[in-house]
Amino acid sequence: MSHRKTLLAASIIATLCVSGALYAQDTTQTTTTSTGVGALTRSQDTAQNSGNSAANAKQLATVTVTGIRASLQASMDTKRNADAIVDAITAEDIGKFPATNVAEALAQVPGVTLDRSIPGTQRVSIDGMDPSLNVSLLDGHPVAQAVWLFGDSPNRGFNYSLLPPEILGQLEIIKSPEARIVEGSLGGTVLMHTVQPLDVASGTISGSFGANYNDMVGSSRPNGSVFYSWHNSDKTFGVDVSAGHYEEFTSREGMENYGYTSVSSLNTSALAAGNTAIQNELNAGQIKPGDQVPNEVSASNFQQTEKRDSVLVNLQYRPNQNFESTLSLMYMRDNLNNVNQSMYPWATNQPGGITSLVEGPNGIIVGGTQAGTPCLNSTTCTSTANTTMDNYARGSTVTTKGVDWKGTYYGDGWRLAADLGVSASRNPMTQANKEIYYGGAFDWSLYSGAQYTDPSTANNPAYWADNGWGGNYETILYKSRDTYGQVDFSKDFDGFFNELLVGARYASHWESQVENAFTGAQVLTLDQIGYGGLTNLSGLSDLGLTDSFITHVQTAGYNAIRNAVLSTPGFGNARDANVYFDNTWAIQQQNTAAYVQANFGTDDVHGNVGVRFVHTQFTSSGYNVPTQCSVNDTFDCVFPTGFGWVTQKSSFTNWLPAVNVAWNITPDLILRGAASETVAYAPYNEMAPYFEANDNVLTAAGGNPDLKPYRSANFDSSLEWYFNDHSMFAASVFYKDVLNYIVNAATIQTRVNGSWTLPGYLQAAGNAQVAAGLCTAAGICQYDVTAPVNGGRAKVKGGTLSYQQAFGDSGFGVRANYTYSDGSTHTGGAMPYNSKNSYNIAPYFEQGPYSASLSYNWRSSYLAGGYVAGAASTYVDGFKELDGSAAYQINKNLSVSFNMLNLLNSKYYAYLGSKTQLSEEYVTGRQYMLEAHFKF
Structure with missing residues (x-):
């Protein structure tokens, strides 16, 4: 047994000794039944691995509160009565505080931070941990989720933007594990509960309809939802249906840069082309050989129209007090088609045209000039300046289906529950790309972008065209499937230990992708592709970027790009072998688990102690291709x-002890302590043998089937003071000692450029890569490859402060929280998504028919992943957001609300190393939502 495990076991024993001493001081020895999460040990919630008591099921129905105070009190009561360290939010929180999805509602919880790298919040961190290291469950079961963005890196973090908040009644965030809770989380377990039909009045119908508007795109979209619930007069059978339609037009506008090149390397290529400008500046001491030059500054415009439809049906059968059964059916279809336009004047692609470079702080070249001559109506342009515009039309429709059944039999002091289900998600993504070219001269700045020397020519579509390469068309069939089954038994006892729980669970997750690229698209001018006029990117104006970035040519959009590629005569016959072999993979994870847990309690102390056994098997499959086949880029x-x-298998076995103790020092003052050991797992694709490359910028991402699970010893404690029915102050501390923390390692690998044999690629990019010394004439290139490795130990320590209070009968109140999280690997490296400081302040007012709230969130800088395949990991600067909400209750059946998000239009800024080394910066605009709500 390792020394670390000995320390954990000793801590658990010490905690039990404390609870035993407290029990010995209680002469009454009264057994109490806790509510909240503690009571969920008697629930049907599979996440809690036991069966639901009728009392607790009714408690969930109480989320149909009618005011902010009642909502906050319900959330506070869940936290107060729990055995573990728990936070909760209710449906009213989602409705009365500014939020468009579940993730934004979770931002009100201490320790929760959001990553906003793209419109539609996806990634949620808990206590400073990577979003992939959380577990999210809907009514106790997993929900399969296919990747939605072409080229994105799959992760285990739940994509909350795909889940309509209308179907939820309550959410709980469990921060200190229990043996009965599903394994896989280092940060926290998010339990999302839907409303059950036997817990609300028969004939209940409610819903909303309205529109949302984004000021940066100047467009509004409709949304609506409806909920209906019915049960018979005996309350033995009921059904409820939640259905919703949501649309959102979003945009992300900004500037990007893909990597840096040293001045010395650039000068070598410039001298080979007969250009001495860089050498002259080196000789004059104006720049240094080791200075880093951004490869390009790119004007980026990502636009997406989301159309989401969802239906959730619950059928509940309770013929008597001894038996209960629920069948849940889920269907979601989310259309997320988008267009991504990146116009990047290259700073390093044509060294022969560089006339000057400007050195800035920290050895970063921050500006320069490029000479060049534009070509009129030419698809074979040669110039010493290179501006390339990628135009990606991406089709994405995620379809998710699920069937889940749970049944519980209540005996005399015992319960037997069984749960099983399956969910599947698929997305047949497509991507059409037209890469047009302009050869005119420009000045560029890392602060303000590029400005063309002759704007009138640059804004003339006749000077833009494909340049030898007509683009391509790619498809990814992405699939995800979860199946599970479990059995749970619990028995009540008299005395200090009042309940014993045992259970077993089997879960299988399958994830796969098949990628194809079709080549041979026709070479066209911009007019032939479809000219869409000049841009008017207000977001770039907000960032202080140049006129050429704000106003430049563009295609006619999604359909024009796709048609230009797909209308090529005979297109679709030429399929790229390297893309298929490198990016087709599958992985299956099978977990077999069993647990035993004892709950204990008196009037003054309650909690639980237990252990969970988990056996995990991974089966990773992908292609291993001989070098000669890659060089020839052939299926033959x-x-x-x-x-x-090839297929590779690995298996791991873990014993996961856990203990939670809550001591009621006084009726209003609770001290909690918890110790546990947990495991979590790397994102699925990272465990597959794949290689996803971006041949234009020579970056790549790879997988590693030899990854081991994350393992962590965790210690948590909190002190909570409930000083009235609506108010509390809490302080908590946490410490996580991670034995195996997986990190991304960057290497330089010599690989075959998979695009080298594509028609026109040499002229468009390959020759410049050869001139820069990055590739040989045969297409053997130096790739910056990022791949995960078993990284050794890491530690996270920190704490939270949370406060909420209603100020008498004034109608005013506030809730606020602060989180400190200090995480680092054993080498001192940063941990992804870990912000050292974050806080949220949310004052509110509610009196009579009026209610209003504000929410201000801020998080400090943190490490995040690269945006495109293999792009170097970046740091994200501190981010702030101000949101607001106002509502008016017309009568008991009707109300209206107005939500305002991102009122500051805050800048998302990512950098490499130092803040002067730009990676990307974006704004996404302010969003406004006007809705009418009804309930009968």
Whole structure:
């Protein structure tokens, strides 16, 4: 047994000794039944691995509160009565505080931070941990989720933007694990509960309809939802239906840069082209050989129209007090088609045209000039300046279906529950790309972008065209499937230990993708593709970027880009072998678990102690292709032994002890302590043998089937003071000692450029890569490859402060929280998504028919991943957001609300190393939502 495990076991024993001493001081020895999460040990919630008591099921129905105070009190009561360290929010929180999705509602919880790298919040961190290291469950079961963005890196973090908040009644965030809770989380477990039909009045119908508007795109979209619930007069059978339609037009506008090149390397290529401008500046001491030059500054415009439809049906059967059964059916279809336009004047692609470079702080070149001559109506332009505009039309429709059943039999002091279900999600993504070219001269700045020397020519579509390469068309069929089944048994006892829980669970997750790229698209001018006029990117104006970035040519949009590629005569016959072999993979994870847990309690102390056994098996599959086949980029390949479709298996066994103790020092003052050991797992694709490359910028991402699970010893404690029915102050501390923390390692790998044999690629990009010394004439290139490795130990320590209070009968109140989280690997490196400081302040007012609230969130800088395949990990600067909400209750059946999000239009700024080394910066605009709500 390792020394670390010995320390954990000793801590658990010490905690039990404290609880035993407290019990010995209680001469009455009265057994109490806790509510909240503690009571969920008697629930049907599979996440809690036991069956639901009728009393607790009714408690969930109380989320149909009618005011902010009642809502906050319900959330506070859940926290107060729990055995573990828990936070909760209710449906009213989602409705009365500014939020468009579940993630934004979770931002009100201490320790929760959001990453806003793209419109539609996806990633949620808890206590400073990577979003992939959380577990999110809907009514106790997993929900399969396919990747929605072409080229994005899959992660285990739940994509809350795909889940309509209308179907939820309450959410709980469990921060200190219990043995009965599903494994897989280092940060926290998010339990999302839907409303059950036997817990609300028969004939209940409610819903909303309205519109949302984004000021940066100047467009509004409709949304609406309806909930209906019915049960018979005996309350033995009921059904409820939640249905919703949501649309949102979003945009992300900004500037990007893909990597840096040293001045010395750039000068070598410039001298080879007969250009001495860089050498002259080196000789004059104006710049240094080791200075880093941004490869390009890119004007980026991402636009997406989301159309989401969802239906959730619950059928509940309770013929008597001894038996209960629920069948849940789920269907979600989320259309997320988008267009991503990146216009990047290259600073390093044509060294022969560089006339000057400007050195800035920290050895970063922050500006320069590029000479060049534009070409009129030419698809074979040669110039010493290179501006390339990528135009990606991406089709994305995520379809998710699920069926889940749970049944519980209540005996005399015992319960037996069974749960099983399956959910599947698929997304047949597509991506059409037209990469047009302009050869005119420009000045560029890392602070303000590029400005063309002759704007009138640059804004003339006749000077833009494909340049030897007509783009391509790619498809990814992405699939995800979860199946599970479990059995739970609990038995009540008299005495200090009042309940014993045992259970077993099997879960299987399958994730796969098949990627194809079709080449040979026709070479066209911009007019032939479809000219869409000049841009008017107000977001770039807000960032202080140049006129050429704000106003430049563009295509006619999604359909024009797709048609220009797909209308090529005979298109679709030429399929790229390297893309298929490198990016087609599958992985299955199978978890077999069993647990035993004892709950204990008196009037003054309650909690639980238990252990969970988990056996995990991974099966990773992908292609291993001989080098010669990659060089020839061909499907006509003979695979020797050990090549072709290969499969690798690995398995791991873990024992996970956990203890939680809550001591009621006084009726209003509660001290909690918890110790546990947990495991979590790397994102699925990271465990697959794949290689996803961006041939234009020579970056790539790879997988590693040899990754081991994360393992962590965790210690948590909190002190909570409930000084009236609507008010509390709480302080908590947490410490996580992670034995195996997976990190991304960057390496330089010599690989075959998969695009080298594509028609026109050499002229468009390859020749410049050869001139820069990055590739050989045969297309053997130096790729910056990022891949995960077993990174050794890491530690996270920190704490939270949370406060909420209603100020008498004034109608005013406030809730606020602050989180400190200090995380680092054993080498001192940063941990992804870990902000050292974050806080939220949310004052509110509610009196009579009026209610209003504000919410201000801020988080300090943190490490995040690269945006495109293999892009270097970036740091994100501190981010702030101000949101507001106002509502008016017309009568008991009707109300209206107005939500305002991102009122500051805050800048998302990412950098490499120092803040002077730009990676990307974006704004997404302010969003306004006007809705009418009804309830009968």
